[in-house]
Amino acid sequence: MARTDERFREAYNALLNICSSKSEGDSLPSEAELSRTLDVSRTVIRSALSRLNEVGIIHWNGRQKLVMRQPADTDLIEVNLETISNEELERRFLNWILRFDVPPGTPLNVSELSRWFNVPAHALHEFLASLSRFSLVERRPKGGWKLLGFTREYAMELFELRTMIELNAISRLVKSPPEDPIWQKMDDLKQKHQELLAQINERYNDFSVLDEQFHSTIYSVNHNRFIVELQRVIALVFYYHYQWDKRDERERNEAAIHEHLKLINAIQSRDEQEALDAARDHLSTSRKTLLLSLKINNKQ
Incomplete structure (x- = not known):
């Protein structure tokens, strides 16, 4: 598929989404605004508008572009780009x-x-x-x-929220009934941590994925739609950004694995206070690592 045709198809489908957000009789933005919004040329915008006019989705007359009907799924055109989650x-x-x-x-x-x-x-x-x-x-x-990036103030505000969410989740987790699937997940996580620790010299780079999986599993017991959304931004900052500091990465990751295992053992023993203490220790380490990374990467 030629790149110009690909751009047209992307713009056309994007305009369908815009039309879907409108009611019949509403006007579409100007060509210039649509060009800026979709980051394509006005030529591509005009081609897409022309097709929308032809299939009766809009009525286009000069600067007037009125929505005539809601787009259907069959109005979408194929774009030969990878579909990813x-x-x-x-x-x-x-x-x-x-x-x-x-x-x-x-x-x-x-x-x-x-x-x-x-x-x-x-x-x-x-x-x-x-x-x-x-x-x-x-x-x-x-x-x-x-x-906008990750400033120190942003990270600290998020850290306060992360601490509340994680400690609350741990308190809920240790009280979960024996038949809850969370216990099998904790067993699996413990095994993965032990395997990675045994191969730390060769596989220390694999820790970031395991770290995200570990904390996501703990958060999962909250069953709260708002926490699910917040978990995304927490992952953005804590499980990716600070880990880009490669200095002493192997040693830091090995220490974090030991902290994770200490917390897992406390959770599995159903000792809430011990688990909360282990979590606070780990969160304190995470906070120091994040602040150091922000200082190095952003010169703050």
Whole structure:
């Protein structure tokens, strides 16, 4: 598929989403605004509008673009780009930030990043919009997005929230009934930690994935839709950003594994106070590591 055709298809499908958010008789934004929002040329926008007009979704006459009907699933056109989950897109975005040390204030070129991540531009727009709720990115006045980054103040505010959520989850976890599937998950996590510890010299880089899985499993006992959303931004900051500091990574990860195992053993013994104490020790280490990383990476 030619790149120009690919851009047209992406823009057309994105315009369908915009039309879906409108009522019949509503007007679409100007061509210039649509061009900025979708990060494509006005030529591509006009081609997409022309097709919308042809299939009766809009009535286009000069500057007037009125929505005539709601789009249906059959109105979508195929885009030969990889379909990935939000979790995978999030992972690619984070790796891009960390690998290239993208500083706060950096403009985000959606067209370029969509090619880099191999996803449709509209999917990336939706992803960035979801991050904007957590003040990690923001829309630029003249269109596009800007990375706000992770400041010390942001991280500390989030750390306070993380501490409350995690300690509450641990208190709930130790009181879970014996038949709860969480106990099998804790057994599996314990085994994975022991295996990684035995191979720490060769596999210390694998800890970041296990770290996220460990804390996500603990949070899972809350069964709270709001915590699920907050867990995303907590993962952004705590399980990715601070780990990009590679100094003494092996030693730090080995120490963290021991702290995890201490907490797992306390949880499995159903000793709430011991588990909470172990969690606070681990959270304290995590806080120090994060602050050091922010100081090094952001020169704060």
